[in-house]
Amino acid sequence: MRGIYIIFCVLFSGTLASPAFGQEAKGLNKIKPLKIGDTIPDSFKILNVSNFKTETITAPDLKGKWTILDFWNTTCGSCIASFPKLHQLQSDFHDKIQVILLNTHKGDTEPSLARFLKKTETKLSLPYALGQEEVKSYFPHRFIPHCVWIDPTGKIVAITTSEQVNEDNLQMLTSGFISSLPTKRDDLFFDVNMPLLVHDNGGADSLFAFRSLLTPYLDGIGTTVGRRNMAGNRKRIFALNQSMYRLLQMAYPSILPKPRNRVIIESVDSLDVEAKLEDRSLKNSFCYELIVPNTMPERIENYLMEDMARFFGLRVNEAKRMMPCYRIVADGSVKPSTSDIPIVQIGEHKNLMKRVPLSFALAKLDHFFKTPIINETGKDPLVDLELPEDMNDEKALISSLKNIGLGVMLDTMEIDVAVIYTTKKGGEHASN
Secondary structure, X not given: OOOOEEEEEEXXXXXXXXXXXXXXXXXXXXXXXXXXXXXXXXXXXEOOEEOOOOOOEEHXXXXXXXXXXXXXXXXXXXXXXXXXXXXHHHHHOOOOEEEEEEEOOOOOOHHHHHHHHHHHOOOOOOOEEOOOHHHHHHOXXXXXOEEEEEOOOOEEEEEEOHHHOOHHHHHHHXXXXXXXXXXXXXXXXXXXXXXXXXXXXXXXXXOOOOEEEEEEOOOOOOOEEEEEEEOOOEEEEEEEEEEHHHHHHHHOOOOOOOOHHHEEEEOXXXXXXXXXXXXXXXXXXXXXXXXXXXXXXXXHHHHHHHHHHHHHOEXXXXXXXXXXXXXXXXXXXXXXXXXXXXXXXXXXXXXXXXXXXXHHHHHHHOXXXXXXXXXXXXXXXXXXXXXXXXXXXXXXXXHHHHOOOOEEEEEEEEEEEEEEEEOOOOOOHHHO
């Protein structure tokens, strides 16, 4: 005699069930949840069943056929859409399977269901039962569709979505060719009100494919920037406790190596933006991290640029502007170096440069001048420079250059500059 299987399907619409999963009701927390491989216990029963030969279904009633328990509710569009398919399968395999529709939604009552079926012109001739919190306690889940497959001996053989309830799978099972079906997984502890992957909410925090974040100053982690390759062919770019200007330099590496005297701000609130860019205090430091697929470098730079626009409302481009400049000329001979070894010492007890190319020395000093300096010497001898103690003293710097025979002339010239400008929609942190 051929066995007949009953399949239980719990249909979820993808909405969240209550975190307690109905077990707050009296006595439900004593029910032991069942899993694949378990046998339906003798205590199992479904009450108030409609469209069935009896109003109560017990464990013995599930034997002899394949049973599909299908959980559903009227808020689940995919559940309702599957009714015609389920009716057809029940008709095609009528002596081998039994589909039973179970509903745990408190808003679904017999009167409201009748109104819903009439309004939507939905046929419901399959056995169904409302208010099935106790049955749900045997099969905890968060989302529908959720289908429980029970073989003719009362053993649970699969827990799936409704997608697996189809003619091919039923034909295979009822013909004795039992094969494993994809198991539906519900994260019972997932909190939709919390960020994904934080504290493993929804999965391990390493599962993301793309992440960008910005935090204020974080104490105790130091100050550094870097790039690292990560597992999964991903690239990590990070900056720990860095200024806003340093983050812009990371995003625009081909533009912002320029000395600060060649960077101009064009904004309706230029003074405020400049104050923030120049602020090196801890309160205006940020930690930034970008993790992306390890794609082409220019793509990564684009991600960085977009984040600077999002976070700070700032972008950077290159342009030409007429600006006051110091033209550095060498009308006569330039005093040559008398040192034996090259030395660059700035920021210590004595500032100096020894035996360095003139072009190198001028490029270095350009970062300390408030006014850009333009090298028009046409020469590049090795030179020695005695520099002032205060490297921000522009007059003293000019004197150091004149001491080796260079001429310094103030002029107005068109030069290449980096322009920092605010986007139409400024970033949140840019306006704080």
